[in-house]
Amino acid sequence: MSDFFTLTVLVAVVGSGVRLATPYLLAGLGETVGQKSGVLNLGIDGVMQLSAFSAYFVVLKTDNLMLGVLAGLAVGAVMGVFYGVITIVFKATQGISGIGIFIFGLGFSDLLFQRLVGTPKPIRQLPTIEIPFLSELPVVGEALFQHNPLTYVAFILVPVTILFLGKTTFGLNIRAVGENPHAADSLGVSVERTRYVAILIGNTMAGLAGVALVLELGIFQPNLTQGLGFIAVALVYFGSWRPSHVMAGALLYGLVNATVLQLKARNIIPLSFSELAAMAPAVLTIVALVILAQRVKGPAALTKPFIRH
């Protein structure tokens, strides 16, 4: 245990914790925007897998990371349109249609992978960008300022989301539509259009989360996410629908995962116990849900389709 608490190891844990938090954070922020508009999207795990595969495939064929990111974003947006039609036009029950999206994403990405790729081949990973000056700071430099571009994007999106939801007209509309769609509607805000855009944002960010995951790993395999997207949904409850708290939650998950990986790598816990440790994120989520469930209230119109009286 003693050689775990050395500065180098702790810096490495924090550094990889920040890195591992990235997909949670991107997906969680997107889900926050969607839920703020009153739409629960349980399917983001499936969207992440579809986007991850498309980014993987494009990078595999073109060796161009930028094109890969764009492909992942595009697939996320397409899934957003799809989910928008399901929830807004057909007003389908969100808890279940999201599971449908998840199953579809799981199966379809697997299908495409087996058909188009077959055996997993590694691809180029995202480069590490060292922020000038800041990355040279002792301790924090290595932990916080030597990451891949998508990690920076994810953390920059936290204040952006806060400002977007709190200060822009459109962001305020999203919140109004999620709290009291009928009042918003009577004031001339289009509930449908607002929710469409929120869903689109949410899915595109889920897509980016999938891209971040696959370009970090540098390889694709079926069921790549292993439930990460579901944890991201829970993270929104966990973070009481506030982007800053969602970030704190994502960091917590990243750190827990990083700690488990380090303990495993250093043989501090026996290998067979690593599965027990891998239960930590989901157990943590259940505990957090129990603690928070009665204290925080989500958007009042969450999961309620809008029907004009």
Place this chain on the structure above:
Amino acid sequence: MLSKIVGSAVPVLAALAAFLVGAVMLLVLGASPLDGLKAILDGAFGSGERLAATAVKATPLILVGAGISIAFRARVINIGGEGQIIAGALLATVVALALPDLPSVVLIPLVLMGGAIGGTILGAIPGVLKAYASVNEILSTIMLNLVMVQFMNFLLRGPLIDPLEIAAGTRIPQTQRLSDNAALPTLVEGTRLHLGVVVAVVAAVIAYIVLWRMPLGFRLRAVGHSPEAARAAGINVERNITYALAISGMLGGLAGAILVFGSEGQRMITDGSAAGFTGAAGFNGIVAALFGGLHPLWTIPSAFLFGALLTGATQLQRVLQIPAALAVALNGLVVIFVISSARFRSYIQSIIEKRPSNRASEDLERPYSKIPGVDT
């Protein structure tokens, strides 16, 4: 009457639409949809052996589907089928390991009971959390799925691993071959058709009887219809929500035990994922339940249909080199299409019956529009 026919036609048409999308997928992947359909039908029904494989594949879907139907009637969503199957399988395995020498007549009921108890425990946890701590059961059941996969991996790599695997140094994460006395007897010589299929069908029928012919079912449905009214009538809402998820989990756990003792290997084995053991029955059961109109009896033929799709898909892979994952993608589309058609269905029915839609009385029969969180 007409309204009822149209009512059941809409989800069927929705599923057909999903299959049409599947046909387009086949075209895009460079296979003829007709050949694809032929391969699936041949793979699912082509011989007695394949028919038996379809029935075996349908077995966990019947159980999980019936469980989900019960939960839905009480207005709770159980997405925890995967975890409940694993919990049941693990407890059933432990029973067979502890009492291997009991005669079959005793041991088979015991392992099935072990499975049911394991699933009940895992279902009761989110039930209690929802009833008494207002924890969203969708999230808690999904989280318990993630927990159980890792717990299974831990047990099969550690405490429950086959001693032979350690001796040989191969360390395949699986239990030893479990007592043959616990094996579910084969019903038709030369096929895999085993007693589990009968158990599943009987369980679904019992689920139906409980739900519609017994006081417990009445209370569950009353809670699902209107918790406030149920409470006013003296029904303990919290307790019945817990029951709903526990019973739902019990059926999933039973499916887990049947998966172990109806398998050729007669043991649990993991590839690290939940689906590696369950065949994703926890999710496919949702598909079967939705297509069966969330009715335990209709879930039976519905489960056979999707069992056929899953068995047929392996033939698709063999003959046309189309990955069997197509069936999973199709299942997802069926869920989306069927659930999207629900409002359309009540709309059409309201036109036929010349009455305003969304009337309160219709909701008891049409649970799609009356599940948690949906507008009331």
